[in-house]
Amino acid sequence: MVEAIKSGDKTVYPFIFPINYGAMTSINYFLYDDGKSLTLIDGGIQSIENEKYFFTMLQHHNLSIHDIDQIYLTHHHEDHIGVVNRVLSDKKVPIYAHHLALPRLYFEEQYLRNKKEFFQKIYTEYGCIHLAGNRFEKMEQTYRNREKLKLKADIIPLYDGDSIGGMTVIEVPGHSPDSIIFYNDATKWQFAGDLVLENTPTNALIDYDENLNLLPSVLQYENSLKKSLELPTTWIFPGHQNPFQNHKVEIEKKLQRLKRKESRIVETVEKGYQTTLEIAEALYHKRVEREFLFIMSEVIGYLDYAISKGKLEKTMRNGQWHFTKIEENEQ
Ligand SMILES: [Zn+2]
Missing domain, CATH: 3.60.15.10 (Ribonuclease Z/Hydroxyacylglutathione hydrolase-like)
Structure with a gap:
């Protein structure tokens, strides 16, 4: 205690x-x-x-x-x-x-509807909606229980x-x-x-x-x-x-971890893994299915981060994002 x-x-x-x-x-x-x-x-x-x-x-x-x-x-x-x-x-x-x-x-109606729409769109574009399991059923449940939950x-x-x-x-x-x-x-x-x-x-x-x-x-x-x-x-x-x-020590560690994760994502793309799921499975193996929500959030988040830092680019092919590395001399 x-x-x-x-x-x-x-x-x-x-x-x-x-x-x-x-x-x-x-x-x-x-x-x-x-x-x-x-x-x-x-x-x-x-x-x-x-x-x-x-x-x-x-x-x-x-x-x-x-x-x-x-x-x-x-x-x-x-x-x-x-x-x-x-x-x-x-x-x-x-x-x-x-x-x-x-x-x-x-638990406003419009907010809950937007949430479902956003995740359906993002999981589709990032090619992993088939792994979402009962995520959307749970969202429906929350929607039905919104009066009680708010x-x-x-x-x-x-x-x-x-x-x-x-x-x-x-x-x-x-x-x-x-x-x-x-x-x-x-x-x-x-x-x-x-x-x-x-x-x-x-x-x-x-x-x-x-x-x-x-x-x-x-x-x-x-x-x-x-x-x-x-x-x-x-x-x-x-x-x-x-x-x-010791907040400085702890936060410095987090900032370093964040940079390491970015490097790992960029290296994985460099090896030729192009879709979100290929990248996620190369990095997390079987954990992807078990911890779908957390891992997809990580992978999509860090891919997006590496793009914002000019290290990766994405192109839409067959309704799905594909990622490639931007070579240093092109920057
Ligand atoms: Zn929280």
Whole structure:
């Protein structure tokens, strides 16, 4: 159990819910006490076990749901909003999240339709839709359950540079378009969501803009890591794994990993693998089917990144992207 962390009149109570979740061993959220009010930052996953854990930990710190004054969300992913509706059912508190999180957190019809359309288009163009399994059936399920799933509160939209409760809001897209850091200016704490996790792979996921175009998620992620790196920091409070202090070491490692992944993608294309699936299978073998979502996100994301860096180019043949290396002397 990670105990409370203090600085002056400010306290963080880490909720580190242990769970095997992909490559992660925990899903985290935090209660932050600034001496005047209590903020829940994220909410973990929605499950009976996590709800139990939430109440056990509240009790452990002599706190109750009724002490919570507001909720901040680092991004909209389902493993970050688990206990939010539970809190709201007892106490109506305001929720703050990035403005792009609102349609996602409200499970808006148009947003859900766009999501399905985007992934159908992208998986078709990248020649891997036959491996998508029940992904689209799950999206339909989410669509049908949208009334139940949506956050039942007024969400206040946040913008880059906003200041709330002694925290600066810093946009850090890449893991998701709506990812933000809540940076505490006084204590130099970063509530960083899933941007930087200790000892884990890079964490960029493909996503889309309002015109259903692929966002440059790896490039965004790289820039976001650099933003986080530059902030004077005493603690990073992440969405998974333990809170940590050596943020420079950890972020430098991530930036190096990102460059290594780019090199591996470019080398694979250079060897003659041309389609997304050929490239994915050359790099990940059998894992492609088992971890389809994550690996396709990686491969599509890094191919796109290498294109933006002028190392690869893509051409559409038979409705599918083919990749080739751009020779150095042609640049
Ligand atoms: Zn996430």
